[in-house]
Amino acid sequence: AQCWVHARRYFIDAQKDHPEQVTEALQQIANLYRNEDNIRAQNLSGEKKRQYRLAHSKPVVSDFFQWCRDHLEQGGLVPSDPLTKALNYVLSREASLTVFLEDPEVQPDTNHLERALRPIPMGKKNWMFCWTELGAEHLGIIQSLISTCKLHNLNPYTYLVDVLQRISQHPASEAANLTPRLWKTRFAENPLRALIDPRHPDRQNTPLEATVHAH
Template sequence: MVNKFLYHLPLYRQHQQLSAAGITLSRATLTNLTKRGIELLRPIVIEQLISVLDSNTLAMDETPIKVTRQPGVGNKPGKMKQAYFWPVYGDKDEVVFTFSQSRGMKHIQDLLDHVWQGTLLTDGYAAYSRYEAKSPDITHAQCWVHMRRQLLKAEREETDAVTHALNLIAALYKQESHIQQKGWTGEKKQDYRAQHSKPLVDQFFAFCEEQNQRADLLPDDSWMKALNYTLKRKRQLMVFLENPDVAMDTNHLEREIRPIPMGKKNWLFCWTELGAEHVGIIQSLISTCKLHDIDPNVYLTDVLQRVSQHPAKDTADLIPRRWKPLFADNPLKSPLL
């Protein structure tokens, strides 16, 4: 599992390695062992999701995955169906890759309705804004990096204007870097942002509004589109000034998403929706292990043995964040080593 989901080595290549080492084992056996092992981990990821939803601030995104081959029409070959992982990142440095067949708002509702309230940090995808409009207990914050990418699309046409806007954003990130270096949190962080970041934010949006009034810009110009995108999201982009626990961007979540597209380059797709769920389960634990400086191989070796003797009522002790102080000093070893 570690070789496939951490190092992106498909099972057929692992089978080749085993065969070259003189170990006779069918590929179907490898597949079944992986499936059964991940099923043992499902209750742990459910507990981890409960822990994530206990956060005051969530970061959320979506990334596509191909699953379940659909039959073709007539002589045309079938195609893989597009589905999505929706990773959710909590304020205790835990991430869970939830799975859905669609990219619609319904998955956000099914996941968060009646069980969570707080600040939701996302990119500019419209489904999140629609969800906020229907959820009075949700505050929607948006990512400055995604907004910045829209500005970059107009750099060739409006070099000077885009450069000025990017310099203001860079100055903002310099303030965030200073906060991080000092280790400030809570009220101290909010006060610093109010004194140093807010004037830059006000200057940035004043510049965007000024540019938006230019008579020489057409609606189809890339710079006008970027300005409209930015100004439409002004309120959401300013939430980080009001809440010190909100980051300026979703980069911390996107770093955890990266193994999914990297893995797809090797194992390409999932044959079934259950297989996609399994990818989400194991990736949730591996990514969270890395966030807490836990060796995924040591963690999985311990937990896959410990589940047979650990009380079911204490399953939450096996999520990586809680496992580390309880069991990391004396983990169970593989009997094969």
């Protein structure tokens, strides 16, 4: 994953050899997380969250990238130097590290995702004897979808029931709309239901339902 917490780790690795430069870098990264703390304290979301980041975090990010470029251009750092690796990590991932500034749904790091996905490696002993490699791969996909649903406060069962029915009629070019985050904005208010769900529109017309009512 490409995120600010990983950039921070690269600089920490260089702290022994470059204490002053690393301290300055860590202070700039810390400013971003202070801004995120303020966002949570003020309970900002949506456009207000985006505007706060643009006003407070974007200047910090811009100055930090320029700081990294200046230190590389000064020379004197060999490619194997930990500080060189830290600077290159940041500059080579500028696009991904700035996504959170424009999208209020994106976090500056992936800690929340790693926590959500933690049950998967923790439970690996439970599925290490999957019948096939393909089966293990599919299990991993399902686990990831379920964890993503939880991150977006979606009921995984409701999501999967809808998507498994919708996918056969959904344009392949718009497959991204079936990912949990986008599905929530497009289909969550009126999801497709399973036939056994009392809320299914055809439930009252099924032979099973008729039999139940007859008794």
